[in-house]
Amino acid sequence: MNIPVLICDDSTLARKQVKKSLPSNWDVEVQFASNGREALNIMREQQIGVLFLDLTMPEIDGIGVLEANHAEKLVDFTIVVSADIQPEMQNRVAELGALAFIQKPVNTTKLTEILQQYGLL
Known part of the structure; x- marks a missing residue:
């Protein structure tokens, strides 16, 4: 089953790194x-199965996306990928429904463990 994945980050390099970190055996269709x-x-506009979300971005930041997602119930599975690893921020994203918080750059093993933990892989 092909899972629609959205990777949201203002850095092209970071988006590519997250995509490269996805397990090779995970059947996904990635958008950016x-x-x-x-x-x-x-x-x-579309059904998204998993959202990988940076926090620091222009226009609407990751917290704004999480708040909108929390209110509108757009995506069930959100994983925050950020260099901002402060405990307060980790607590805030958890309150807004993020499943996990992964520090940049993404560790493939940790990501795989999280996906398996939530039955996504």
Whole structure:
């Protein structure tokens, strides 16, 4: 079963790194968004199975996306990928429904464990 995945980060390099970190045996169709506004537009127009979300972005940041997703129930599975690893931020994203918080750059083993934990892989 092909899972639609959205990777949202304002850095092209970071988006590519997240995609490269996805397990090779995971049947996904990957799309990209370069900011929160673009991500929300995609999420509102299409079914997205898993969202990988950066926090620091122009236009609408990751917290804004999480708040909108929390209110509108657009995506069930959100994994925050950020260099901002402060405990307060980790707690805030968890309150807004993020399943996990992964520090950049993404560790493939940790990501695989998270996907398996939630039955996504």
